[in-house]
Amino acid sequence: MATTKKKTTSATKTAAKSKNFASAPINKSLSKEEKIDLYRTIVGIRRFEERSLRAYNQGKIGGFLHLYIGQEAVATGIVSLMEENDHIITAYRDHGHALAVGMSMNECMAEMYGKHTGCSKGKGGSMHFFAPDKNYWGGHGIVAGQTPLGAGLAFALKYKGLKGCALAFLGDGAVNQGSFMETLNLASLWNIPVVFVIENNGYSMGTSLKRSSAEENLAHRADGFDMEWEVCNGHDVFEVREVANRAMTRAREEMKPFLLEIRTYRYRGHSVADANHEKYRTKEEIEEYKRTKDPVNVIKQQLLADGTLTEEEAKRIDQEKKDEAEASAKFADESPVAPRSEIQTDVYWEVDNDAEGKLKGTYFFND
């Protein structure tokens, strides 16, 4: 049994210890500016999501809208640890990860508005943000469907002899999909450097963890595949960083997969269309989390306490992010929809890159 295994760790126990994660080496080494950046990203995600909710309610955004509000510190903390050869992929609740890797609010908002200026030209929508130039491989709509792709990114790193890891995010509902369990087995069998990150917000749509998973300690499933695992809380960005750093370092250094379960919470429904979210959980439960574990407030209080931030600076950053989100909605609103000719581009690489007209045969079948 390897030494990093933490069989007894649970979120409650860790939280009860009230360990000061900010003083862990990986966090202590952060400069003042880097710490402020973490705050900026967390606040940015919050304000972006709030603005996109307004746009959705105004009928400006179609389809589904799965908000990341309440979970911001998870993507922010983990992405902040990414190195040159690290890659990331996630499911449909993908806005936080997108902003954390550095995608602009404009391209993300415009994508949700279905505009040509969106990151996917309006072809993907809310669930399908991509930025391969930032090692961000989406944004995937089918529960757990992205997990084998994440293992594939890690497989490619190993195949090419590159030192890095792939981060494959999933929700607590995804753990009961066959593709994820198949992927856990492959990743461990082949020793590929993938870190699976379960963002456990307690509910797979309207079904609580208790009602969907026989073993509620989701990370324990790794034992069945001889894989290392850890559990931590997701509201404190410094805790996320401390624990994820171990997983990512191990993946990079030892070429081994890791299963990380992060206990977090979403304030809104599964999607905005989930009108029942206050029926399958209590208002008190939501309010209690907001009061004691709000990721924006938690980092703000920490940075105020250690003198990194002043109230004024915090307020200024908050306002900047509100303004940026507002501007992104304006940008999206004013952007054009792609021309109809765009419906049939980006289908085949070979067609899109056939400048010389060498391709044979018919690719599209319209009368």
Place this chain on the structure above:
Amino acid sequence: MPLITYREAIKQALDEEIQRDENVCIMGEEVAQYNGAYKVTEGLWEKHGDKRLIDTPISEAAFSGLAIGASALGIRPVVEMMFMSFSYVAIDQLFNNASFCRYMSGGLMNIPIVVRGPANGGTNVGATHSHTPENMVANHPGLKVVCPSNAYDAKGLMKAAIRDNDPVFVMENTLLYGEKWEVPEEEYIVELGVANILQEGTDLTIVSHGRCAMLSLQAAKTLEEKHGVSVEVVDLRSIRPLDEETILKSVKKTHRALLVEENKPYCGVDAQISHIIQLKAFDYLDAPVHRVSAIDAPQIYAKELENWQIPNEERIIAGALKALA
């Protein structure tokens, strides 16, 4: 020109492409140490080792998805499905991720993978192992699909598929693996989207693909000998992209068309071909377009009945005589 089997031709293609490009690797159940369930990859593991020939557990969804993810970073995996029927447990990976990642990313990604394996009936194994899903694949913009009918095409199309920057399905046929054709020793490629006229004729065009193209060729010879009919046989080779031009040119010449495939008829490949012919060569037709497909029921186990269920020479000749009436 040496006579080699369809199986050997595919193996040569894989072998040559592994040597040509260090990013090409083969993965699937029993492809390496067992030498392939149908011996298509026989000897390749011994020759190229663990990195290039990768045995997988029985987890089609996971290894298909893994191949897709790896291809995003430049690996060019050739995924073997022991039977194409088994791809059905990986449909989310193949029909959502392989086909749509490029589109949903607005063209920022491409997925250069090959999915290959036998897709045929006629082997007395029942409905779950006898699928011919080229129509389902072709129904997904973003995917390409080819159905080689002979060893020459199998090698040339496989090489083209591996070099292609989009996901390509190569539908093989277990009944052809042991058949021999002439295959040149020097390197060649068969481009996607180019049909092959197996035999020229003037009275009737038979459009077919895969093993049915070979059956059609045989039927055409019988039709000539016994009925004095001159049949042109068009082997599609590639389903998507499709060589419409060759189909239409032939039909405009013969004025009659019979479409032959092993797919079930409803929404089969030939349903689309039939539509294209009526739309684009309507005025040239002297008779309705006729079809010979698998008889529309789940694949039956009983050998004698299955051999009647899928197209055979007798049924093709009967179909041709209807189209000529």
